[in-house]
Amino acid sequence: MPMPKPRVIYWFRTDLRLHDSPALKAALDLKPESLYPIWTWDPHYVYRARVGPNRWKFLIDCQNDLSQSITKLNPHSKLFVVREAPQTLFPKLFKAWRITHLVFEKDTDAYARDRDTKIIEIAKEAGIEVVIKTGRTLYDPDELVKQNKGKPTMSISQVQAAGAKIGEIARPIPAPKSLPDPGETNLDFGQERPLKTPDINAIQRNGEENSYSTLAGPNGDFAAPTLEELGLKPATTPHRGGETIALRMLSDLSDNEEYTATFEKPKTAPTAFDPQATTLLSPHMHFGSLSCREFYWRVQDIVDKHKGTASQPPTSLTGQLLFRDMYFGAQAALGYAFGQTYNNPNCRFIPWHLPSDIDTSTGLITGKHLTDSATAQDHFQRWKHGRTGFPWIDALMRQLQHEGWIHHLGRHAVASFLTRGGCYIDWERGAEVFEEWLIDHEAACNIGNWQWLSCTAFFSQFYRVYSPIAFPQKWDKDGDFVRRYVPELRGFDKKYIYEPWKAPVADQRKWGCLVRGDGSGGSSTSEDGDLLVYPKPMFDFAAQREICLQGMKNAYAVGLRGDDKRVLDGTWRKLFDDSAEGPTEGESGPPGAMVAQEDRGEAQQAQDETTTTTPVPKTRGSAAGTKRAAGQTTLDGLVTRKKKK
Numbered sequence: 096m097p098m099p100k101p102r103v104i105y106w107f108r109t110d111l112r113l114h115d116s117p118a119l120k121a122a123l124d125l126k127p128e129s130l131y132p133i134w135t136w137d138p139h140y141v142y143r144a145r146v147g148p149n150r151w152k153f154l155i156d157c158q159n160d161l162s163q164s165i166t167k168l169n170p171h172s173k174l175f176v177v178r179e180a181p182q183t184l185f186p187k188l189f190k191a192w193r194i195t196h197l198v199f200e201k202d203t204d205a206y207a208r209d210r211d212t213k214i215i216e217i218a219k220e221a222g223i224e225v226v227i228k229t230g231r232t233l234y235d236p237d238e239l240v241k242q243n244k245g246k247p248t249m250s251i252s253q254v255q256a257a258g259a260k261i262g263e264i265a266r267p268i269p270a271p272k273s274l275p276d277p278g279e280t281n282l283d284f285g286q287e288r289p290l291k292t293p294d295i296n297a298i299q300r301n302g303e304e305n306s307y308s309t310l311a312g313p314n315g316d317f318a319a320p321t322l323e324e325l326g327l328k329p330a331t332t333p334h335r336g337g338e339t340i341a342l343r344m345l346s347d348l349s350d351n352e353e354y355t356a357t358f359e360k361p362k363t364a365p366t367a368f369d370p371q372a373t374t375l376l377s378p379h380m381h382f383g384s385l386s387c388r389e390f391y392w393r394v395q396d397i398v399d400k401h402k403g404t405a406s407q408p409p410t411s412l413t414g415q416l417l418f419r420d421m422y423f424g425a426q427a428a429l430g431y432a433f434g435q436t437y438n439n440p441n442c443r444f445i446p447w448h449l450p451s452d453i454d455t456s457t458g459l460i461t462g463k464h465l466t467d468s469a470t471a472q473d474h475f476q477r478w479k480h481g482r483t484g485f486p487w488i489d490a491l492m493r494q495l496q497h498e499g500w501i502h503h504l505g506r507h508a509v510a511s512f513l514t515r516g517g518c519y520i521d522w523e524r525g526a527e528v529f530e531e532w533l534i535d536h537e538a539a540c541n542i543g544n545w546q547w548l549s550c551t552a553f554f555s556q557f558y559r560v561y562s563p564i565a566f567p568q569k570w571d572k573d574g575d576f577v578r579r580y581v582p583e584l585r586g587f588d589k590k591y592i593y594e595p596w597k598a599p600v601a602d603q604r605k606w607g608c609l610v611r612g613d614g615s616g617g618s619s620t621s622e623d624g625d626l627l628v629y630p631k632p633m634f635d636f637a638a639q640r641e642i643c644l645q646g647m648k649n650a651y652a653v654g655l656r657g658d659d660k661r662v663l664d665g666t667w668r669k670l671f672d673d674s675a676e677g678p679t680e681g682e683s684g685p686p687g688a689m690v691a692q693e694d695r696g697e698a699q700q701a702q703d704e705t706t707t708t709t710p711v712p713k714t715r716g717s718a719a720g721t722k723r724a725a726g727q728t729t730l731d732g733l734v735t736r737k738k739k740k
């Protein structure tokens with residue numbers, strides 16, 4: 096009997112593009128009789144992963160653009176968005192569409208691995224052949240780990256060494272010129288509706304979530320859901336998704352050969368906007384609307400033919416892509432443990448404020464946190480909502496919330512401020528806010544960079560703290576960035592733009608904004624008529640910095656990692672005395688986390704803090720840190736500015 100011709104589901108997930116898709120090529124190489132390009136609308140992301148309206152919008156843009164591109168190649172085809180969890184949907188789809196093969200791009204995120212293991216099992220049971228290809232990163236993260244002696248990749252030089260063993264990064268594959276018909280798209284089966292609770296994204300909604308009304312959507316046309324169907328608040332980001340836009344952006348970048356060949360990340364201004372100083376291709380990398388190899392080779396070819404001195408990894412553009420692979424390699428080796436301190440052998444244990452709540456039966460963080468200090472909780476909320484009273488920090492956090500993207504050194508500034516260089520709050524809280532608001536949120540990169548910035552992994556020079564005043568001044572003396580994102584301060588003289596609380600009250604009045612309060616009333620008009628209000632700084636930065644340094648120094652001296660028995664069973668408390676930052680007294684409490692305790696009031700807190708300000712020597716030799724990895728000096732260095740032309 097002749098073999099039946101393949102009937103293939105191509106499952107889009109991390110690869111919303113047609114160009115350079117090794118998995119799509121593998122699907123087409125099967126010469127299918129029918130090719131079904133599908134997206135499964137997975138309730139995990141709708142209800143259980145933090146995603147704000149801006150990232151939803153970017154995703155939907157990417158899906159709509161891809162669908163149109165598919166239809167251009169074959170008017171009978173499109174991206175078929177099917178609204179059910181893949182685990183329950185696939186067995187039904189396999190039967191209904193008489194599928195022989197399932198093809199997809201490999202995803203090494205912790206949740207995705209679990210999901211895919213299950214799907215592979217289901218496919219096997221149904222007699223379906225599964226084809227999986229790497230395409231999301233320059234190297235297969237599992238292969239990187241294997242070539243790094245089975246260990247997580249923790250530096251660029253490790254990625255380069257492991258990469259050299261794997262071989263040259265593959266050249267991109269052109270987009271297909273045609274696509275096979277999809278065949279019948281009947282859905283003669285019931286829909287398994289997901290449980291709507293718990294809904295971690297409830298705060299993102301102002302309407303009812305209704306995206307699971309039917310399998311093929313309200314019009315039966317397999318369209319991607321709209322923000323309205325998701326009950327989401329309106330998106331505010333100016334950044335648009337889709338392969339068409341991504342390829343145009345890459346083309347504009349490569350037209351600017353000088354910029355591309357000489358790009359050095361530490362010389363790009365975090366205060367630049369309109370245009371920003373870096374490529375802003377990260378959300379396209381996240382959704383796969385741009386292939387990382389297309390990006391890499393477009394840049395490398397320009398570098399190779401550049402007449403002058405081209406930049407090199409780690410600061411060059413290709414170096415940035417290697418950083419991305421480094422974090423994917425670290426995540427691939429550690430799985431869920433990578434995303435938390437608890438049970439993570441690579442992560443230093445530091446008794447931060449607002450530690451994660453841990454489910455000791457699974458060893459995983461629950462997504463909730465303990466409020467060990469009402470002051471820290473207040474600081475966290477003020478940081479999150481851009482009301483710290485430090486205009487540089489507030490401008491960045493407001494840009495993040497509104498636009499979903501901030502420059503890398505801006506991310507450094509706010510991450511350092513929240514953790515070891517200001518609030519002494521757990522990096523996991525910051526990573527959650529970024530997860531909610533970034534349009535480029537990439538679990539591996541977000542987690543890894545938060546660990547880097549908080550000096551819990553990858554980087555250890557905790558005595559290098561970003562000042563919210565001196566650092567932005569190096570880039571933007573006039574404070575244009577602050578004026579853009581903190582409009583209350585628009586009229587302030589540049590002398591006070593980063594320290595508005597120092598301006599004489601008469602001048603504050605003249606410039607239309609009074610510096611007072613904690614910002615909880617918003618920037619609304621004060622009782623003085625037309626004047627705006629901007630909050631006072633939430634603490635004395637210099638004093639707080641010293642407290643943090645002392646805490647870090649102490650935690651480094653104690654030297655625990657997240658998988659230390661004493662972290663797991665909670666006896667770490669015996670090792671931290673009261674001279675460290677924060678309340679650590681008491682020997683009982685939940686494992687891995689600080690003792691939940693009553694707030695002792697601001698006055699008492701202030702008194703505690705003044706007793707813990709022992710100055711820390713600022714010499715480099717004083718930190719009990721690990722060896723410095725290549726690129727660390729320059730990456731967050733405070734060096735001369737370079738604007739995108």
Ligand SMILES: Cc1cc2nc3c(=O)[nH]c(=O)nc-3n(C[C@H](O)[C@H](O)[C@H](O)COP(=O)(O)OP(=O)(O)OC[C@H]3O[C@@H](n4cnc5c(N)ncnc54)[C@H](O)[C@@H]3O)c2cc1C
Binds near residue numbers: 374503529533537544
């Ligand atoms: C606390 C913190 C959290 C971060 N969270 C994320 C995240 O969730 N997703 C994300 O993609 N990046 C994250 N980054 C890394 C980096 O800030 C962004 O990738 C970068 O700013 C995106 O802008 P761009 O595309 O203009 O970058 P460019 O400078 O133009 O770099 C080109 C590409 O290289 C990659 N890249 C650059 N820097 C890094 C880096 N440090 N780590 C990993 N990849 C990098 C990105 O894909 C980026 O698009 C984070 C950084 C910090 C400090």
